[in-house]
Amino acid sequence: MSHNDPLRLGIAGLGTVGVGVVKIVRRHAAMIEARTGRQVAISAVSARSRDKDRGVEIGHYDWEDDPVAMAKRDDVDVFVELMGGSDGPAKAAVEAAIAAGKHVVTANKALLAHHGQDLALAAEKAGVMLRFEAAVAGGIPVIKALTEGLAANEITRVMGVMNGTCNYILTRMYDADLPYETVFDEADKLGYLEADPQLDVGGIDAGHKLALLASIAFGTQVNFDGVELEGIEHISIRDIEQAADMGYRIKLLGVAQMTGRGLEQRMSPCLVPATSPLGQLEGGTNMVVIEGDSVGQIVLRGAGAGEGPTASAVMGDVSDIARGIAIPTFGTPAHRLAPAKPARATVPAPYYLRLELQDKPGVLAKVATVLGEAGISIDRMRQYSHDAVTAPVIVVTHRCAKSQIETAREGLRATGVVVAEPVAIRIEKV
Amino acid sequence: MSHNDPLRLGIAGLGTVGVGVVKIVRRHAAMIEARTGRQVAISAVSARSRDKDRGVEIGHYDWEDDPVAMAKRDDVDVFVELMGGSDGPAKAAVEAAIAAGKHVVTANKALLAHHGQDLALAAEKAGVMLRFEAAVAGGIPVIKALTEGLAANEITRVMGVMNGTCNYILTRMYDADLPYETVFDEADKLGYLEADPQLDVGGIDAGHKLALLASIAFGTQVNFDGVELEGIEHISIRDIEQAADMGYRIKLLGVAQMTGRGLEQRMSPCLVPATSPLGQLEGGTNMVVIEGDSVGQIVLRGAGAGEGPTASAVMGDVSDIARGIAIPTFGTPAHRLAPAKPARATVPAPYYLRLELQDKPGVLAKVATVLGEAGISIDRMRQYSHDAVTAPVIVVTHRCAKSQIETAREGLRATGVVVAEPVAIRIEKV
Structure with a gap:
């Protein structure tokens, strides 16, 4: 197929992000073609309900009830997986797409945190791209920065505040002097929480993201089970105030670093200086800090969720594919990723x-x-x-x-x- | 040539950045090969003086007195231009390299600000890459973020503090309550200033960088002459103090945005809120803020100069080339870049x-x-x-x-x- 043929997307999942992707393709078709040299078009879409009003016209795309069937369609070059879930239909459809020789772009951190190594190996074997910029820190192009821009660095540490809901809760507790339970209920009413709130406040969602970053940073197979998880449920307003009194803020902070004792991956509440970029991060914004032996410290900040930012990341991956950019899923080819050996103890700290x-x-x-x-x-x-x-x-x-x-x-x-x-x-x- | 052959570099310029590049290639040969799938090696180097002690062994690389000769060598695949200067040997050598079918990686903002369009066209015609991550904001992978990660965004504004020396001077004036002249002399003694200090304090260096970012952001031909330039020489300690008193900091801020009246490019001292990421940026650190219609605001922060950070950016581009990633110099193919029409007036502001x-x-x-x-x-x-x-x-x-x-x-x-x-x-x- 010539690069002058359109790159045809099949989009599975028409929630917030899926709708955002459809909107970008419709609004910016000419711009994307000018930049990438290739037209990007949507062939088919799939979601649970066909008739829901989504605020965007989808009637002229083919409809598929079954994402697996869509993944195999002859007129789909890139399967865009926005269904979510670590197993079930998302996994089946991604596997089917790869087996059918389709590229895959996904925002699904749970899927990759649990099955990333197998899927990356399958993609490599099939000669297709499996990309996931949208799965980590929303619109921030952190996967690209780490995988490509900083490729010549030995990464010494990756850190991040990558769950906007937790950062909202902690910031709001401090600003309004409210206890955890009250702000949790507020967040729930505002629709900020996942159906299973433990994914947010238990640190699981952010832990998935940390495991993906660690794989790229250290050339190791994704190992979510190796992430030491601690949520924010036990953080009291008292701790937030007293930390502030001594010049600190409390953040749900993910930290991954390679030590002599193995790979350390922690997702837990931490105190950080109030004057540091991480300490100053308020509300639902995300931040990732990357430290490399040559580059020193790089800080990336932006919206970690939402229709526009997440769709921007999905379409960044799609644009890469339209340009013919080939990058292994986790930077290093999957067959060369070393098994991650979890550290037996964490680096000392105050x-x-x-x-x-x-x-x-x-x-x-x-x-x-x-x-x-x-x-x-x-x-x-x-x-x-x-x-x-x-x-x-x-x-x-x-x-x-x-x-x-x-x-x-x-x-x-x-x-x-x-x-x-x-x-x-x-x-x-x- | 198969991708299993090494990618061979010719490095012209062995100042701080050139030495940094040599060090990375020597230290991380195996890591770079693991990540990119291709060995990266140095064939030849060139600089003004062969015998200077640079703290790194270069005796086993071929020496060339003439960078143009090096650019044409059969055993060079990528010409790494780290000499500097908008014309003269740097330009001649880059042109020669492109004409000889070599990829070019450069840290030379002046060269690209003045001749970027012609060079990008030449590279496009020759089918080679011309990349310049190191030319803007040192180690921050901002060119990659803007060109690739955010490729599906209509960019609404790009801003940046991109001259570390100016930010050092302004921050130090505020912290130590010292007049401009005193801190300028300090910066001079510390070796922070270019040979021609106007490049720093007159905003020229940062203006070059802004013109490059604007080209990518708005799909326009680089137009450094269209940058409204104002330096920091007239900023008094009084202004810094009184701005602070009202909750602001003064920064040498570059702003590019497309308006109904044309492309606005300004590099000038501005007041920004003390609590904003830009306001909080201290010392020699750089920051670039990118605003897109889908992604919202992305903030990138890191070291804007120095051996390690700048060499990291150079080697990021080299790693891209080793991976076979092909990207037009300014994101959009050079022949499709529109002439930049400078705005006749700036966007209103307080x-x-x-x-x-x-x-x-x-x-x-x-x-x-x-x-x-x-x-x-x-x-x-x-x-x-x-x-x-x-x-x-x-x-x-x-x-x-x-x-x-x-x-x-x-x-x-x-x-x-x-x-x-x-x-x-x-x-x-x-």
């Missing part, structure tokens, strides 16, 4: 500790003793004035291992002077 | 005015009258307490045209109540 102590003599001494016995030295400590029978104490430690923090927490419980479970949050150097 | 007035009755009334007659309405006005015979007054206007500001400045001079030339700085909405 920790923020919040302790609720009995208000009586000798209590602070006991705390100091327990921390000292765990080998933890104290950078800063603040006791806040209080009118209750318990005294809130904030400790910022020097760098220590997570295992030392666990030891200290056990020791603190054993003293009987802590009246609530001690809170420990990592302070990430950004 | 302005910051600093007036030094005689300290006597009726003076403020005269100022208000002049502004009113120019059709300028006042958003905020502050008179500062003073012990001299003149009274400093700061005015923030509502949105108005630059021509209205010029009319008002003339009117103010004519009143005889201003004792120094009125300062006017645009407030850019970011």
